[in-house]
Amino acid sequence: MVKSWKPFFVTILIVLVLFPFIYLLLLSMSSGWAFPQIIPSNFGFDNWKAITQSEVGLFTALMNSILIALTVASIATFGGFILSRIVAYHKQKNSLILISYFPYILSPVVFGACLSFFFMKVNLFGNMGGVIIAQLIISLPYALIFFGSFWNEKNRNIENLVATLGGNKIVSFVKVLLPLAKGLLLVCFFQTFLISWFEYGLTAIIGLGKVQTLTIKVFLYIKEANFFYGALSSCLLIMPPVILLYLNKRFVFNRMS
Amino acid sequence: MKISEPMLLKNRGNIGILLFFGVIIMPFAIAFLYALLYSFGLVGILNDGFTIAYWLTVLSAPQLGYSFLYSALIAAVSVIFSVGLSLFTVLYLKKALNKPFINFMLYMPLAIPGIVSAFFTYQLFARTGFFSRLSYQLGIITEAASFPDLINDQFAFGIILTFISLLAPFFILFYLNLYKNENLEALERVAISLGANPKLATLKVSLPILLKKSQTVVLLYFIFLLGAYEVPLILGQESPQMLSVLILQELRQFDLNKIPEGYTMAVIYTSVVSLITFFIFRSQKNKVIHG
Amino acid sequence: MHLEIEKISKSYGNEEVIKDLSLQLEANKTLSILGKSGCGKTTMLKIIAGLTKPDNGSIKMAGKDISDLSPEKRGIVYLYQEDLLFPHLNVFENIAFGLRIRKENEADINRKVNEMLLFLELEKQAQRMPHELSGGQRQRVSFGRAIIINPSILLLDEPFGSLDSGTRQRMQHLFKDMADKFQITSLLVTHDLKEAILMGDQIGFMKKGRLQVYNSRDEFINDPQTGVQSELHFWEGLKNEKTEQL
Numbered sequence: 001m002v003k004s005w006k007p008f009f010v011t012i013l014i015v016l017v018l019f020p021f022i023y024l025l026l027l028s029m030s031s032g033w034a035f036p037q038i039i040p041s042n043f044g045f046d047n048w049k050a051i052t053q054s055e056v057g058l059f060t061a062l063m064n065s066i067l068i069a070l071t072v073a074s075i076a077t078f079g080g081f082i083l084s085r086i087v088a089y090h091k092q093k094n095s096l097i098l099i100s101y102f103p104y105i106l107s108p109v110v111f112g113a114c115l116s117f118f119f120m121k122v123n124l125f126g127n128m129g130g131v132i133i134a135q136l137i138i139s140l141p142y143a144l145i146f147f148g149s150f151w152n153e154k155n156r157n158i159e160n161l162v163a164t165l166g167g168n169k170i171v172s173f174v175k176v177l178l179p180l181a182k183g184l185l186l187v188c189f190f191q192t193f194l195i196s197w198f199e200y201g202l203t204a205i206i207g208l209g210k211v212q213t214l215t216i217k218v219f220l221y222i223k224e225a226n227f228f229y230g231a232l233s234s235c236l237l238i239m240p241p242v243i244l245l246y247l248n249k250r251f252v253f254n255r256m257s
Numbered sequence: 258m259k260i261s262e263p264m265l266l267k268n269r270g271n272i273g274i275l276l277f278f279g280v281i282i283m284p285f286a287i288a289f290l291y292a293l294l295y296s297f298g299l300v301g302i303l304n305d306g307f308t309i310a311y312w313l314t315v316l317s318a319p320q321l322g323y324s325f326l327y328s329a330l331i332a333a334v335s336v337i338f339s340v341g342l343s344l345f346t347v348l349y350l351k352k353a354l355n356k357p358f359i360n361f362m363l364y365m366p367l368a369i370p371g372i373v374s375a376f377f378t379y380q381l382f383a384r385t386g387f388f389s390r391l392s393y394q395l396g397i398i399t400e401a402a403s404f405p406d407l408i409n410d411q412f413a414f415g416i417i418l419t420f421i422s423l424l425a426p427f428f429i430l431f432y433l434n435l436y437k438n439e440n441l442e443a444l445e446r447v448a449i450s451l452g453a454n455p456k457l458a459t460l461k462v463s464l465p466i467l468l469k470k471s472q473t474v475v476l477l478y479f480i481f482l483l484g485a486y487e488v489p490l491i492l493g494q495e496s497p498q499m500l501s502v503l504i505l506q507e508l509r510q511f512d513l514n515k516i517p518e519g520y521t522m523a524v525i526y527t528s529v530v531s532l533i534t535f536f537i538f539r540s541q542k543n544k545v546i547h548g
Numbered sequence: 549m550h551l552e553i554e555k556i557s558k559s560y561g562n563e564e565v566i567k568d569l570s571l572q573l574e575a576n577k578t579l580s581i582l583g584k585s586g587c588g589k590t591t592m593l594k595i596i597a598g599l600t601k602p603d604n605g606s607i608k609m610a611g612k613d614i615s616d617l618s619p620e621k622r623g624i625v626y627l628y629q630e631d632l633l634f635p636h637l638n639v640f641e642n643i644a645f646g647l648r649i650r651k652e653n654e655a656d657i658n659r660k661v662n663e664m665l666l667f668l669e670l671e672k673q674a675q676r677m678p679h680e681l682s683g684g685q686r687q688r689v690s691f692g693r694a695i696i697i698n699p700s701i702l703l704l705d706e707p708f709g710s711l712d713s714g715t716r717q718r719m720q721h722l723f724k725d726m727a728d729k730f731q732i733t734s735l736l737v738t739h740d741l742k743e744a745i746l747m748g749d750q751i752g753f754m755k756k757g758r759l760q761v762y763n764s765r766d767e768f769i770n771d772p773q774t775g776v777q778s779e780l781h782f783w784e785g786l787k788n789e790k791t792e793q794l
Contacts, residue, residue: 006349006350006353009346009349009350010350010353010359013346013350013359013362014359014362017362017363017365017366018362018365020366020369020374020377021365023377023380023381023387024373024377027380035385035389035390035393035401036390036393036394037390038387038390038391038394079280082276083276083277083280083281085273086273086274086276086277087277090274096277098534098535098538099281099282100281101477101534102285102531102534103281103284103285105477105480105481105484105530105534106484106527106530106531107483107484107485107486107500107501107504107526108484108486109484109486109501109505110484110500110501110504110505110523110526110527111284111285111288111527113504113505113508113509113523114288114289114291114292114508114520114523115284115287115288115291117291118287118291137284140280140281141281144281154630154632157628157630157632158632158634160594160597160599160619160626161626161627161628161632163598163599163618163619163620164597164598164599164619164620164622164624164625164626164703165620165625165645165646165649165693165694165697166620166621166623166646166649166650166697167620167645167646167649168620171649175645175649176634179634179636180634180635180636182636197370198370198371198372200370200371200372200486200487201486201487201501205505215370215372215487218372218373218376219372219487219490219491222376222379222491227380230376231376231380234373234376234377237370237372237373238368238369238370238373241367241368242365242368245361245364245365245367245368249361249364252364252367252368253364253367253427253430
């Protein structure tokens with residue numbers, strides 16, 4: 001009987017998964033780590049206290065990230081739901097969906113850079129409003145595609161039934177369609193939240209570095225070679241998705257499929 | 258049977274489609290048109306009227322061509338390794354992967370964004386990084402400089418590794434779901450009852466089905482990686498660069514004469530990728546009709 | 549005449565789904581229409597309900613042209629083969645749905661819904677959610693939800709198609725009782741020959757977008773294209789075989 005290698009591979013898998021989380025957490029609590037040392041000389045919560053110090057700007061970045069992600073997720077989820085209905089009922093449905101993939105597949109930064117002239121013209125360059133709109137350019141099509149499967153024949157028939165029972169468009173939206181889509185709306189909200197939360201390129205280009213989110217901070221700390229704060233901001237970035245995963249795996253997985 | 262659209266909508270259908278065009282298509286169209294006009298010298302700070310000079314410069318210089326090739330190679334190698342690793346993991350370990358704890362572990366990597374992943378790769382593989390220290394402690398190297406250059410290197414080791422760390426978790430979950438939804442376990446059982454051994458059943462039944470069903474997603478991820486930005490920005494070398502990094506760098510030149518060349522590159526990149534995407538979707542659609 | 553349809557037609561591309569269709573229906577009567585799938589019966593019902601716009605022709609109800617009225621203003625309820633209960637509402641609220649839209653007062657809603665529940669023998673299920681009901685119960689809720697708002701016409705598209713044969717028979721009887729008690733005018737399409745004869749005060753036959761309504765049941769039975777004759781031959785053939793064997 002050949003000995004099975006499966007337990008070995010499973011162990012490697014688990015180690016590979018957990019390693020970055022543990023490493024980043026330890027790095028975020030370290031200071032003073034000269035070259036040949038394999039373990040940092042100082043451990044403690046000093047770095048984490050920096051979150052509360054205003055001159056470091058981490059707290060502001062955290063708040064900016066939360067504010068932007070919540071706004072983007074709300075608008076994208078609601079707008080995507082309505083737009084997906086328009087697309088689903090349109091004769092050229094397939095072409096419209098194909099078009100919706102483009103902003104997501106093409107490099108968003110190149111796309112954003114080509115638009116920056118117009119962002120400047122309407123005073124949306126280097127401020128939070130601009131970053132939110134820029135991020136909507138990718139998260140709205142995502143939400144639109146996400147809701148595509150909701151408008152299946154059964155739900156269309158339900159919508160028709162509500163109409164013949166005497167319900168107008170608002171009634172059918174508020175009393176039937178929204179409650180029916182409740183679960184999907186929640187999943188879409190968290191997924192678009194994460195798209196915004198993880199976004200770097202558009203935020204950097206349209207925000208001009210003035211709108212500091214956590215991803216912008218991570219990049220700055222890498223450039224400054226301040227790895228301890230880099231790891232700290234990384235930990236802050238990773239925390240919400242981990243919590244969401246713990247609550248419901250569907251909140252995080254379903255990207256682009 | 259035809260599915261009728263509700264009449265309510267029909268009256269407002271035009272407004273709805275205008276909304277779609279305004280929100281989804283217009284930004285894209287404006288960006289492309291602006292880049293196109295800029296590349297022909299028709300708009301921009303230093304425009305002198307129509308010229309094809311920028312196009313000639315971009316097309317005659319090897320920079321963009323190299324960047325395309327380099328990006329395509331990195332994307333292809335990353336996607337192939339990710340798919341291979343995921344298929345191996347799913348097909349070899351599928352029973353173990355369905356245990357709740359291990360299953361949860363599979364989802365964990367999704368919590369790590371690209372920029373953090375790049376940062377982490379840097380931390381591990383830089384000359385003063387974790388593995389360099391480990392090698393030193395084990396006596397393999399005697400100074401930081403003798404650790405092989407794995408970050409910002411010419412073979413894009415760091416970029417590819419980071420891409421794999423981002424893609425493989427996604428593909429593992431994707432294939433695991435596909436395995437369930439396509440009822441491959443039952444199909445494998447049929448193959449075994451027809452006389453195949455379990456290994457053969459996996460290789461001849463599940464593997465080809467998974468590969469075929471994932472074609473579009475694999476191609477989309479390839480295109481997606483072509484345009485990747487923050488990972489090569491952190492881990493890439495000076496030249497050649499990946500497409501997004503190169504185009505962005507050209508667009509933000511201090512030399513204003515160079516900016517139209519950046520827009521020319523943006524137009525070429527957008528056109529090429531759009532065409533590829535279009536053909537992928539079309540060939541997939543034809544397959545559905547003929548299959 | 550309660551419902552008058554004159555020369556409606558509808559095409560999708562080159563395909564003419566409804567051709568010059570006319571029919572008249574008296575109040576409190578049921579017209580059953582026999583037709584195979586793809587004969588255009590669903591499109592016809594959707595046109596009457598206002599869910600699909602015909603290319604031409606007119607629809608009048610009680611003498612008034614309703615062709616341009618939107619579906620929610622027609623008072624015509626269209627029931628699908630699937631019961632389409634709202635999964636997020638319990639039985640009581642499903643039945644009360646149309647009354648709540650019309651903003652009737654709470655006391656009236658309670659009285660009417662409880663009356664309906666009693667009639668449907670569903671009073672014990674009032675607080676149940678749709679997924680906790682059997683197929684027959686769900687169909688009864690669906691009927692109750694439609695009839696409680698007193699529609700001017702009820703359109704039924706293969707309403708018993710998804711039920712097993714026992715439940716189907718009970719539902720056919722229940723529907724006849726309801727039609728009597730609540731004075732319902734209805735139009736029912738089915739591909740089941742027996743059901744068409746059993747349910748209709750008047751019977752029609754639909755094929756390739758054309759509808760023929762018969763003046764009497766005998767006329768329907770004697771027309772060879774309805775399939776009644778071949779059915780009769782089949783059973784008579786069996787009977788003759790049996791007597792020959794004896």
